[in-house]
Amino acid sequence: MKKSIVGLITILLLLFLVSSGCESSNTVASGENGNNSSEEILKNDSAQESGQLSQENLTSSEKSSPYIYWEYELGDITPENLSEGKSNAQDCVTYTQDGKYVAVGTGKKLTVIDVPDKKLLWEKTLGGNVSDISFSKDGKYLIAGEKSTDGYIYSLDAGTGNEIHSYRSADDLGTSTNSKYQPCIYKITAADDAVYIAAGRYWKESGYGLASRVYKFNPDGTLSWKLPANENYAQSVNWIDSSQDGKNVVFSTGDWTNSLGLNAVVYSVDDSGDLRWKYEIPPLKPYFVSAAIWHGLDISDDGSMVTAYTGDGRKYLFYDSEMMKPGDGKTAWDMKTPGDGKSSWATYDWQSNVTVPEEVEGSYIYAYGEAAKISSKNETLYLTGATLPAYYPDNISVAYPLENTLVSSDVEKGDTSWTYSLGGRCAGIFFSPDNRFFVLPVGKDLSSGNTQVQGIRVFDNQKPGNGNSRLI
Numbered sequence: 022m023k024k025s026i027v028g029l030i031t032i033l034l035l036l037f038l039v040s041s042g043c044e045s046s047n048t049v050a051s052g053e054n055g056n057n058s059s060e061e062i063l064k065n066d067s068a069q070e071s072g073q074l075s076q077e078n079l080t081s082s083e084k085s086s087p088y089i090y091w092e093y094e095l096g097d098i099t100p101e102n103l104s105e106g107k108s109n110a111q112d113c114v115t116y117t118q119d120g121k122y123v124a125v126g127t128g129k130k131l132t133v134i135d136v137p138d139k140k141l142l143w144e145k146t147l148g149g150n151v152s153d154i155s156f157s158k159d160g161k162y163l164i165a166g167e168k169s170t171d172g173y174i175y176s177l178d179a180g181t182g183n184e185i186h187s188y189r190s191a192d193d194l195g196t197s198t199n200s201k202y203q204p205c206i207y208k209i210t211a212a213d214d215a216v217y218i219a220a221g222r223y224w225k226e227s228g229y230g231l232a233s234r235v236y237k238f239n240p241d242g243t244l245s246w247k248l249p250a251n252e253n254y255a256q257s258v259n260w261i262d263s264s265q266d267g268k269n270v271v272f273s274t275g276d277w278t279n280s281l282g283l284n285a286v287v288y289s290v291d292d293s294g295d296l297r298w299k300y301e302i303p304p305l306k307p308y309f310v311s312a313a314i315w316h317g318l319d320i321s322d323d324g325s326m327v328t329a330y331t332g333d334g335r336k337y338l339f340y341d342s343e344m345m346k347p348g349d350g351k352t353a354w355d356m357k358t359p360g361d362g363k364s365s366w367a368t369y370d371w372q373s374n375v376t377v378p379e380e381v382e383g384s385y386i387y388a389y390g391e392a393a394k395i396s397s398k399n400e401t402l403y404l405t406g407a408t409l410p411a412y413y414p415d416n417i418s419v420a421y422p423l424e425n426t427l428v429s430s431d432v433e434k435g436d437t438s439w440t441y442s443l444g445g446r447c448a449g450i451f452f453s454p455d456n457r458f459f460v461l462p463v464g465k466d467l468s469s470g471n472t473q474v475q476g477i478r479v480f481d482n483q484k485p486g487n488g489n490s491r492l493i
Contacts, residue, residue: 091139095127113151117160118454122179124163126151131165133182143182148173155209157216157240164216164242166206170196174206174218176242186242190220194232194253197224207259208316212267215292216240219261219272221254229278233258237270237294246294256283260316264324268292269341271320271327275302275313285312287329289341298344305333308378308385308411316449317393317403326432328401330393334376336403338435375403375437376423378411385411388421394450396429396459396482400438403428404450407467420468427461427488441488444474456482458493 113126122142125132129150133142149169156163156179163182165175172190177183194204202224210217221233232253237245256274263270268291275285285302304312317330327339376388389406396402405428408421427441427450445466452459461478465471480491 090136093132093134093141095125095132096130111150111152113154115154115156117156117179118158119160122156122160124154124156124165126154126165129167131163131177131182133163133179142180145177145182147175149203152206153209155211155216158211158213159240162240162242164209164211164218164238164240166209166218166220168200168203168205170198170203172196172204172206172220172222174220174236174238174242176238176240188236188238188242188244190234193234193247194220194222196222199224208261210261210263211240212263212270213265214240215245215263215267216242217261217263217267217270217272219258221258223257223278229280231255231257231276231278231281233274235261235272237292248290248294256281257313260314260318262318262320264320265322266324269297269320269324271318273314273318273329275332276311277313277315277332279309279311279313281311283311285314285331287314287318287327287337287339289327289344298341300337300339300344302329302331302335302337305331305335305377308387309333315389315391317390319393319395319401321395321398326395326398328393328395330375330390330403332390334378334387334390334405336375336390336393336401336430336435338401338432375428376405376421379421381421382418384415384418386417386419386421387411388424388426391447392449394452394459396452396456399432401430401432401435402450402459403430404447404461407446417468424468425463425466429488439487441492443478445471452482458482 116123123134129147131145135142147167149167152166152168154165163177163179167173174188176186190204197203204222206220208219216238218236224230235248254274257277258272261272270290273287276283287300289297302312304310313332315332320327325341329337378385378387386408391406392404394402405423405426408417408424425443429438431438443463446464447461459480479493481493484491
């Protein structure tokens with residue numbers, strides 16, 4: 022009798038997830054949940070006699086299973102030789118805000134599906150491999166970026182796939198016949214009435230070279246401005262984010278090659294591209310000569326908070342109002358001196374307690390800082406990556422304690438509230454539009470090759486407690 026009730030509740034739960042808008046920009050299909058090891062599940066040690074069932078009190082076999090709404094075959098991708106480097110073919114998924122359309126980019130192929138009608142809307146083949154996609158907030162346009170000799174940014178009619186505008190980033194960034202060194206559209210972020218994009222490329226001759234640009238487009242794909250206006254950043258810009266109204270835009274420059282001796286810099290600009298404030302993050306010496314932020318940059322929807330997570334394992338929180346001060350009458354705002362912006366995590370201890378290098382069994386190792394998200398006004402989330410040596414080509418004798426882990430920190434001091442081990446490499450933290458749910462797609466453990474951890478983890482952001490209690 023109990024198993025029948027659990028089965029019914031599971032079906033209702035999944036239908037609720039689908040109908041409540043858990044489809045998220047850049048998340049996976051409706052209602053998918055992953056498999057979890059027994060160690061990650063809170064056991065039913067003290068089940069209540071009231072008969073009320075909760076996800077914490079279900080065994081692994083009783084937890085929510087994926088509910089297949091509809092399937093569409095996307096086609097085959099020619100495998101690449103991964104031993105030669107990172108694959109150029111990526112998978113990108115994004116929904117319209119209302120969940121009506123879903124777009125999928127796989128290799129050079131772009132597919133848009135009508136979700137309620139369960140039908141293919143259109144398909145299109147780009148000139149290069151799709152690197153990122155996003156619908157405009159009103160759902161009228163699909164903005165797509167590619168990695169190719171041209172590095173085009175496309176604005177397409179969401180309903181038909183017809184090209185409205187295109188922009189060739191190679192005209193700014195340069196290009197190469199070597200696919201590794203071609204321009205790439207790294208991140209597309211849609212605000213209410215604008216689209217912000219980070220693009221760049223790298224090359225290696227006598228040493229590494231970096232070139233990056235930040236763009237603002239109107240939703241229809243017409244260019245509004247670019248930063249810098251007349252030259253490139255000679256650094257990497259891998260991520261960009263915006264408040265919902267588009268009036269506070271954050272991005273960072275840095276040097277992921279750890280060879281150019283550069284600081285990482287977090288920038289805040291307004292919707293005209295004018296600088297509001299910046300904050301410099303020096304290299305974490307003696308381990309590194311440069312600093313960089315990969316995908317670890319996030320701004321709250323209202324623009325009041327910004328968090329950053331460096332690749333070397335340091336986290337920061339910025340209150341936007343405290344980074345600004347009244348102007349001198351000549352400009353609307355004066356910048357504070359780089360590096361002196363106030364934050365509740367202004368001390369070394371608080372800003373450096375995630376996954377920085379530690380000596381373990383004679384080797385200095387750390388876990389790479391992958392991603393960061395502001396989950397509420399009281400909590401920030403950080404996603405750690407694989408274990409790496411602080412000194413190359415040092416050995417990795419053992420896994421870093423917080424490798425491939427979701428870390429929750431309280432906003433007041435930055436202290437770790439709880440951690441949740443994912444067991445494998447995760448691509449990011451993706452929230453539903455209403456912030457009710459967040460999803461983590463987990464791949465295999467790159468160190469051991471274990472594929473048993475692969476799957477989807479779905480969490481209820483409104484539940485109290487740690488990762489186990491929020492897991493659904």
